[in-house]
Amino acid sequence: MFKTILHHHASSCSDCTKLCCTKIEDFSVKIGRLTIFDHVNIHIHCGQLTALIGPNGAGKSTLLKAILGEVPHGGSLHYVDAKGKHTGHPVIGYVPQYLRFDVSSPTSVMDIFMACLTRRPVWLCSAKSLRPRVLRSLERVRAAHLIDRRLGALSGGELQRVLLALALDPMPDLLLLDEPVSGVDQNGLELFYEIVADLREKEDMAIILISHDLNMVAKHADQVVLMNKGVVMSGTPEEVFADQRTKKIFGMLAGESAQEAAADIPAGTQDTAGDTADEARGADA
């Protein structure tokens, strides 16, 4: 189960010409008669962190699930590797916004890695032989000390790093991160962003991150995509945060920065801003 959640394989594109890039072309998701989003076109380059921002219900998480192929969608995904050749089956790593599991379960971090790293039944695997590999994975996210910890005993930030370590083995071409809205404290969030920024540089990885923390986005993102049932606008953090449509969606007061405004909006109340966002999107279309 964890394997399906954290790693997916997708087919590559047919017109590879330039640098490593993931092209999301004309993506749309409809559930019944409801359009969750449509006409989504985004290019994600390797070595870049693309932040997805927008109000609650904008369709951000659904977009990640569509990229993973977990949700039926229109449009297509194209992958181009750094040499302009097909990558065959690019690996996508995914860290979900939350994970439902029994917090009283004795399952440890090591157990979960063993279940994910091998196709053989866990009871036939040698923990001893896998341990160095698991430690290496956990070291990448500064969590080696958590290897024998029970999953249910981890803090929100620690669990997020363990899930990230799982999503990085095998190393993906594209990493999708759905930031938890709660349960991770400020220190945990900062550490997580530091690790992600490191990965982007050292591994030259393409990363899409859904974020509710506009300060962190301003600090770390290379590209920001503002979503509200479609792409409202995209650009550098400076461009997106200075734009009237962003200000409208996040209900910013005159002179207030996007980050300050977002900090003022209690979780779960941004839906109200969504109506305004529709207008903003309508004006853009």
Ligand SMILES: Nc1ncnc2c1ncn2[C@@H]1O[C@H](COP(=O)(O)OP(=O)(O)OP(=O)(O)O)[C@@H](O)[C@H]1O
């Ligand atoms: N399976 C489903 N059936 C019906 N509606 C759904 C389903 N999945 C998502 N939706 C709706 O699609 C919209 C987008 O949801 P999504 O979780 O993608 O938004 P989001 O931008 O990630 O929101 P948040 O910031 O609150 O996490 C919401 O209105 C949600 O209720």
